[in-house]
Amino acid sequence: MSRPSTLAARLGTRIAISLLIAWILATLVSLAVLMRELNYSYDKTLRETAQRLLPLAISDYQLHQVGLLELRPDLSLLQNFDLGITHRLLSDQPEYLLYQLRDWRGKVLLSSHNAPMSPMLPAIQPGFASLEHFRLYTASTPDGLYHIQVAESVKHRYGALVDSLILFLLVFVLALPVSVLLVYAAVRKQLVPVNLFTKAIARRHGHNLKPIDPMDLPDDFLEVQQATNDLLERLRSALNSEREFAANAAHELRTPLAVASVQLQRLQQELGGDADRRERLSTVSLSLQRLTRLVDKLLQLARAESAGLYSGTPTPIDRVAQMVARELDPSGQRIELLVSGAPNLQLDPDALAVILSNLLENGLKYAPSESPVILRADKDAQVHVENLAPNLDAESLQTLQQRFVRGSERNKPGAGLGLAIVSAFCQQLDIKLSLGLVGTGRGQRLQVSLDFSAVTLATEPAPPSPKSV
């Protein structure tokens, strides 16, 4: 049998077992007490019966001796004996009560019809004695001439005990399952807030570091909740400072690059027709551009860890897509956006921008020159980036897919880095990413699909942004 796994089941089982043991012990103790009390009370009755029977039996014997009893049976005191409990014992259930009247020599003078003629107990000693099947009491006249021995069947005596035992068992069989069920239900009910708390912790991850709301938790768990919230807060502030650091680094790195770039452009403008110098300047300019892109990519990669931080402001896919597209393709010649009706996301806009810009950038780089790169977002938050890829075969697709999925080749600048960034962000944000080929021949397209449905805002899309960019 496997161990019960939930706390409620474990507690329930333990309590049920303890209850069972306690119940059995209680029953045994009660039975022992009951047995003692019963014996005491039966013994008392037996003694009283014997003491009452003794004069009656003597009288009957003496009448019998003079022959009167045969003539006038109605004179028998024993026959008319109908007093109190003895009556019930003698007339209703006479079978379990036997008696013998004996004289001082031990001779049986008189006996009940169910008693043997020979003495039930050879010796005559006043008081109680236990035989194999009987409990026996001997009462004597003060002069010691007559003794009466009254025996009660042990079977009868213990019959009552067995009845009690059966009653106990019946209560046990009926009440135990009910009480176990009640215990289980109570435990479960008490554990509801604990379960909610556990689920709330389970929901905390990269993009949900919100403190856990207070719930009706038992004191033992309040401390855990406090500790969890402290931990979440520390994690969030660590990620926040990481992000702030990256933002500062971006500013600090880009400013000197911007100075160099602008001065270079001014130089190029001022330089007349000197072809050789122009050539050299444009080499510098290209290097500078590459350096800028590399800085961008490295900063993006540095931000992957904190990509999950979400401020709570819904992010419209269309607006971010429009901004990204315009930055990558200012003249709007190549990127086509089909994003109307796309939902808002519960996602940091920067994370979305990084993912979309890297995918679009790769599309622009690898699609046949001048052919469009299409970004499609539907209302179910499925986003596809498509571009012509006539020369891509299944094998290269797989290599590409692996790079995406594993985020490997991080150290390789260019496309590899872009893919690694997208892959790192998607992993951090639980966004499913898949690659596929659509169409054939010259019309074959590479389709990168992102499933944002896990971070979709349940509400309707917000009204269009006030300013179109």
Add this chain to the structure above:
Amino acid sequence: MRVLLVEDEAALASALAEHLELQGMAVDSFDHLRLADGALRTTEYDLVLLDLQLPDGDAIPWLKQQRQQQLKTPVIILTARDQISDRIAGLDAGADDYVIKPYDLDEVSARILAVTRRQSGLATNEVQYGNLSIDLQRRHLALDGERVELTAREWSILETLIKRPGHVVSKEQIEDRLYAFGHEVESNTVEVYISRLRKKLGREQITTVRGLGYRLDTETA
């Protein structure tokens, strides 16, 4: 045109100012928000170029405040911050456009032109080519003011030509575009659609350049 440049990086500010002055603009350059504040009060500017991170503070709340105080002058943000949320915040604070550092000087001039044009109410999504008026965003096409209906493929081809007005677009480029949108392409598809477009738009709008491709003529007036 008088431009207010708020930028604390001296080497950047001077080069940009020089460039803009060469384009015939008058540029006043300041390196603190406080100074820019004063300048805005005393001088009428046609445009503000605003760096986001200045020695005396973040420019976004400053801009928001200026807009609340009824500043109508168009503002273009120049930012070295690389995150889109900063740009969104800038636009939401009331900027008309943004340029990211390092920037291309010609790009900055182009943005200035576009923003001031938009400000003066000239800007529209409609493009005029002679007697053709095209709104690419709404997919609306009118010939001499009369609405012309185009199929998806016809649009696709016309768009390819419009995006490079006056330039020759090869048949392959047009085919690529059709392919990219998942259309079936036969050997004569482009010819068929070009001739349909000509029927709808008038023969003289699209010129065939033998051996090279097609061109949307912008001169036809």
